[in-house]
Amino acid sequence: MEYLLGSKKLFYDFLNKLNKKDKIAVITHIDLDGIASAILIKEILKQKKLKINSFSFINYGTGVFEKTEKKFKKGINKIIIMDISVDSDIEGFEKLKKKYDVLVIDHHPFELKSDNMIKTKSEDCATFAIFEMAKDEFDLKKWEWLICSTMIAEFSYKSKSNLEFIKSHSPDFSLEDVYASKYGEISNKIYSTVIYFKGKEKKVFDMLLKDKMKRINKYSLIIEKEIQKGIEKFKKEAEFYPKRNLYFYYDNPKFSTNSFIATNLSIKDPEKSFVFVHDTQDNPDFVSVSSRNQNGTENMNLLMKKGIEGLEDASGGGHIPAAGAKFLKKDLEKFKENILK
Secondary structure, three states: OOEEEOOHHHHHHHHHHOOOOOOEEEEEEOOHHHHHHHHHHHHHHHHOOOOOOEEEEEOOOOOHHHHHHOOOOOOOOEEEEEOOOHHHHHHHHHHHHHHOEEEEEEOOOOOOOOOOEEEEOOOOOHHHHHHHHHOOOOOOHHHHHHHHHHHHHOOHHHOHHHHHHHHHHOOOOOOOOOOOOHHHHHHHHHHHHHHHOOOOHHHHHHHHHOOOHHHHHHHHHHHHHHHHHHHHHHHHHOEEEOOOOEEEEEOOOOOOOHHHHHHHHHHHOOOOEEEEEEEOOOOOOEEEEEEEOOOOOOOHHHHHHHHOOOOOOOEEEEOOOEEEEEEEHHHHHHHHHHHHO
16 A cells, blocks of 8 residues: 555554543544444544543535534644545635644545644555555454445555555455445445435444445345335436436435445446536535546546636545535536536
8 A cells, every 4th residue: 555645654653642541533425435444443443442522523625624523522733534535625624633643544535734634545445555554563464354345335446556455355246246245235235325314424424433334235225225216216317428428417316325326327328527516414505526537537526626627615625536526506617617627
């Protein structure tokens, strides 16, 4: 695993400074990689006889760190941020690290460089990065199934060495149908359950910790039915722009299935770009975007940044094959105009 910023030493320097007097907060992303990262960190700290005092599952965006800090329990002095692109809220992050001892572990493309960041390549997701750094000192074998499932969700198999790691645990894994394998199916089920509990991701975290896969299966079935409905609706209503080889789709499903559907469609049609827009639940003035392009014919990270150019209170970015954005609903046509140029 290659470090674009930071090192394994930085990881252990931070861990070894922690003691029982510290009050530790974890800030992590709302997807499977964020949840699995938090599970590994909890396990690592447990083996060090330390505990986490505050969990926050968040999405990227301007002002997100200030909002999160307001929910901290009293006395927090150490923060571990995982799978979060801090570039989406640089001002908030800079304020945070002035007040707390912070470690960032992330794999998103970045512009901001800081001496407390560990950044890996996009395909080396945060969960896998933590495992690779910690595996020699901590016993994480019981979580290798979750690590593989997360790597499948994060397209980590696009790296040859990561593909070999997944295949060493799941010999039936095939690039022809990545979700047909044992861990591919588990990845799908957890991802669906995360969708069901949007805004309450800690529930999924707790289910995984307690090995409640039957409960996860129950909720995933509900979402899988909604996803099939959403795919059929997409086929009828999506706009296709041949010159850009891009599908543009605006919808507000009962559950937040757009990201999952965009991923599903892009895997089956990897040369095309898919841009899904939906209203945000926390603020009716804003919309969110999930975009996908699996074979790299379009850089979705750059496309989302292009889309929000000149837009007020907007944020966007992510990975080359998968990225997101958030902006004011009134600017929808301008965003669409920007990405179709």
